[in-house]
Amino acid sequence: MITSIDALPAGVAARYPYRSRWITTNGWRMHYVDEGPRDAPPVLLLHGNPTWGYLWRDTIPPLLAAGLRVVVPDQIGFGLSEKPHLASAHTLDNHAANLVALLDGLDLERVVFACHDWGGPTGLAALLTRPARAAAVAVMSTWAWRSPSAEFHHRVMPWRTMHAPVLGPYLLGRQAAMPGRGVYLSTVDRQRYEHDGRAAYEAVLSDPDERRLTWLWPRSIPLGLASDIAAERFAWLEAGVPRLHLPATVIWGREDDVFDVDTFAAMWHQWWPHAEGTHLVTGRHFLQEDSGAAIGAILADFALRSTTTGGTR
Amino acid sequence: MTVARVATRPAGHRSVPLLHEPDLGHYDEFRRFLAVTFGLDADPFGPPGVLTVDGRAYELVFTGRSGRPFPAGVEVHALVEGLEPLDVEQADRDLFELAAWLVDGVGAPWSVDALEQTSRIFAIPARP
Numbered sequence: 001m002i003t004s005i006d007a008l009p010a011g012v013a014a015r016y017p018y019r020s021r022w023i024t025t026n027g028w029r030m031h032y033v034d035e036g037p038r039d040a041p042p043v044l045l046l047h048g049n050p051t052w053g054y055l056w057r058d059t060i061p062p063l064l065a066a067g068l069r070v071v072v073p074d075q076i077g078f079g080l081s082e083k084p085h086l087a088s089a090h091t092l093d094n095h096a097a098n099l100v101a102l103l104d105g106l107d108l109e110r111v112v113f114a115c116h117d118w119g120g121p122t123g124l125a126a127l128l129t130r131p132a133r134a135a136a137v138a139v140m141s142t143w144a145w146r147s148p149s150a151e152f153h154h155r156v157m158p159w160r161t162m163h164a165p166v167l168g169p170y171l172l173g174r175q176a177a178m179p180g181r182g183v184y185l186s187t188v189d190r191q192r193y194e195h196d197g198r199a200a201y202e203a204v205l206s207d208p209d210e211r212r213l214t215w216l217w218p219r220s221i222p223l224g225l226a227s228d229i230a231a232e233r234f235a236w237l238e239a240g241v242p243r244l245h246l247p248a249t250v251i252w253g254r255e256d257d258v259f260d261v262d263t264f265a266a267m268w269h270q271w272w273p274h275a276e277g278t279h280l281v282t283g284r285h286f287l288q289e290d291s292g293a294a295i296g297a298i299l300a301d302f303a304l305r306s307t308t309t310g311g312t313r
Numbered sequence: 314m315t316v317a318r319v320a321t322r323p324a325g326h327r328s329v330p331l332l333h334e335p336d337l338g339h340y341d342e343f344r345r346f347l348a349v350t351f352g353l354d355a356d357p358f359g360p361p362g363v364l365t366v367d368g369r370a371y372e373l374v375f376t377g378r379s380g381r382p383f384p385a386g387v388e389v390h391a392l393v394e395g396l397e398p399l400d401v402e403q404a405d406r407d408l409f410e411l412a413a414w415l416v417d418g419v420g421a422p423w424s425v426d427a428l429e430q431t432s433r434i435f436a437i438p439a440r441p
Contacts, residue, residue: 087335157427158434164423165343166387166415169332170408177435185434208332219339227339 002204003031003080012200016057018072020080025101026094031080032102035060036069041110041135041307043299045072046099048117048142050178050214051286052079054200055116058292059299066300068112073102075122077213079204090216092230096125103130110135112303115142116288118217121230121237128240136247136306138299139268141259141285144237146222148267152258153221168215169208178214179205186285188255193289241271247306248275251295253283276302314407316414318350319363323370326392329399331371331408335378335386344384346419347373357383363392364414366407405439 004020005013018033033053036042043063045056053072063070074081076098077090084090099122103111111133115123120142127134143150153159162171171177179201187193205211220230252265265278279298281291288295337344348354351362353375362373370392375384389411391404409432416423432440 156422156424158431160340161416161423161427161431162435164416165337165339166332166334166389167412167428169334170412171431171435171437174332174405174408175435175437175439177437181436219336226341229339 001083001207001210003029005033005080009199009203012054012203015196015200016054018060023102023105025076025098025105028076028084028089028098029082030073030076030098030102032071032073033060034069034071034106036064037067038069040067040069041112041303042069042071042106042108043112043114043303044103044108044123045070045114046116046119046123047075047078048119049217050078050182050205050211051117051201052081052204054079054197055286055288056292059114059288059296062293062296062300063303066304068300068303071102071106071108073099075099075118075213083210083212085209085212087212087216090213092121092125092220092233096122096129096233099123099126100129102126103133109133110307112136112138112299112306114138114140114299116140117142117285120144121234124237124241125233127244128237131244134246136249136303137244138249138251138302140251140295141253141256141264141283141287143259143264143267144234144241145267146228146231146234146238147224148263149221149223150258150260150264153218154223159218163215163218168219169212172215173208173211176202176205176208176211178211182214183286183289186258187289188253188282188284189290197289244272245274247302248272249279249298249302250275250277251279251281251287251298252277253285253287253290254280255282255284256287258285314367314410316410317365319365319370320360322361322363322372323392323394326370326394327396328372328374328390329393329404331389331391331404333386333388335376337384337386338381341382342419342423343415344382346415347375347384347387348382350418351375353384364411366410369403369407371407371411402439406441409437409439409441
């Protein structure tokens with residue numbers, strides 16, 4: 001199991017040239033990167049399934065160049081963080097609470113939350129738990145509600161088959177469908193992904209038991225079925241997130257065919273009429289793979305305005 | 314390949330765990346199918362569930378969890394003779410057959426066709 005950046009394959013480490021740091025969150029070892037001036041507003045970059053901090057590798061430099069602090073955790077179960085084998089470790093509540101512990105442990109203030117995929121429900125749950133630590137929020141290819149849900153997530157073929165009982169630990173666990181091929185299918189420039197991305201995602205999920213969260217997390221997506229296990233937490237998010245009056249921005253992949261822009265980006269604007277965007281960039285669901293630097297430039301401009309002038313509204 | 318249920322665990326074989334499903338009830342029809350097929354409602358602690366794929370034996374070990382209907386989960390073990398090493402690639406191909414047997418037994422909306430298409434889309438190494 002790889003637990004630090006310097007233990008990664010050389011080509012991967014070279015593209016993520018930062019110092020490994022660790023913090024204990026709820027008893028688990030969380031890996032994170034923390035770069036930039038300590039007294040600058042921190043931009044907290046939150047990934048989802050099945051990625052890790054490396055997803056943000058091209059987003060980080062423009063933020064640092066703008067003088068911002070950048071904090072990039074690997075969610076417990078992914079990347080260089082501890083990967084608990086017990087399924088009960090991987091509830092939405094536990095993952096959100098891990099981010100609360102990170103916010104408290106690093107005593108982060110004036111935080112700009114940047115949320116992608118499961119970084120949305122977990123990050124926004126942490127934000128609602130510690131609102132005084134938040135300055136602004138950016139969302140991209142994510143959601144925080146029960147409905148509307150993605151048509152893709154309702155399909156038996158392929159999505160629900162991928163994580164159904166027994167099929168999940170087989171297809172996504174033993175057969176490793178997600179970190180390699182799964183991300184590949186949700187990028188635009190697949191040749192670039194094969195060259196710069198794939199090895200990084202596969203290296204940190206090299207064994208079947210390490211890939212547990214790749215099939216457990218999909219089971220927490222609410223679909224209005226008896227199988228919904230996180231609907232209560234999503235209802236709580238629905239009650240709290242629209243009432244946030246923080247500066248907000250919406251960034252989306254033009255080619256996103258999982259969380260389509262017309263439904264999901266539009267929902268964020270419905271919740272937050274004051275939000276900037278939608279900033280459309282080249283990208284499918286893993287838009288950072290195609291437009292990481294462009295996203296970094298958008299976030300840097302947004303974060304500077306949001307944290308130094310008292311916000312955009 | 315042919316999946317068959319057999320009554321007894323072959324002697325002189327050791328168990329090699331291949332996968333663990335902790336929540337069969339996520340889609341409860343999967344749990345119900347296994348409960349009915351192996352008579353678990355009447356006798357949850359009876360003989361092991363043994364299946365063969367072209368004669369190679371696999372054991373389904375059913376697990377319970379307080380507060381949930383039985384079986385809450387299942388472990389799938391390869392039964393390997395003596396101390397011979399597991400043929401991992403063969404075991405993964407057999408797991409595909411066991412998965413196909415499972416979805417075929419559970420029935421609509423689950424299907425072998427959906428499993429095969431999904432496996433093609435995601436380039437599953439062990440797909441037929």
